[in-house]
Amino acid sequence: MTDKRLAKAIQRFKNGDETSFKILYEATKTRAYYTILTIVKNDRDAEDLLQDTYMRVIKSIQSYQENTHFAAWVSTIARNLAINHYHQRKNTSVLDVSDNEALFGGIDPDYYKKTYVYQLIKKLDLEDQEIVLRHVLLKETHQTIATALNKPLGTITWRYQQALKKLKKVKIDETD
Numbered sequence: 001m002t003d004k005r006l007a008k009a010i011q012r013f014k015n016g017d018e019t020s021f022k023i024l025y026e027a028t029k030t031r032a033y034y035t036i037l038t039i040v041k042n043d044r045d046a047e048d049l050l051q052d053t054y055m056r057v058i059k060s061i062q063s064y065q066e067n068t069h070f071a072a073w074v075s076t077i078a079r080n081l082a083i084n085h086y087h088q089r090k091n092t093s094v095l096d097v098s099d100n101e102a103l104f105g106g107i108d109p110d111y112y113k114k115t116y117v118y119q120l121i122k123k124l125d126l127e128d129q130e131i132v133l134r135h136v137l138l139k140e141t142h143q144t145i146a147t148a149l150n151k152p153l154g155t156i157t158w159r160y161q162q163a164l165k166k167l168k169k170v171k172i173d174e175t176d
Helices: 003-014 018-040 043-063 070-089 097-104 111-121 126-136 142-149 153-169
Strands: none
Touching: 003 018, 003 043, 003 070, 018 043, 018 070, 018 126, 043 070, 070 142, 111 126, 126 142, 126 153, 142 153
């Protein structure tokens, strides 16, 4: 989607055209979802927080400053909600589906693959996780990531390279 088309949709939405919300949502949902998933590491929570993100976007659209990067603005909202959720859940216990298969039924066929990726990525700090996932999954450039995280481009590039080096050395323990 072109920046010009997105800017027009934003303006129409600000002026009360609710149908233009779909354009805004489609243009930003993938990036927002993976921003959240990077932090909460749970599909169900990520989906819930994605809905919360867009509720916040709807409430706050008038405060969005034109000529700034809209997707980065949405991702910042998503990131903040995910971090708040992460801190709230940190002290609660979570049941592992694989340990309670009889209770929950069959396991998602991609469960073990997802578990491996989550175990691998959790070896990085939150900001490095976000950088790696944004670059690898969302195919964002380092410049886009730098803008979204309000960090210098060199810092993002360096942290990405360091994270990859760390991941190459990681051995996943089956009991992790």
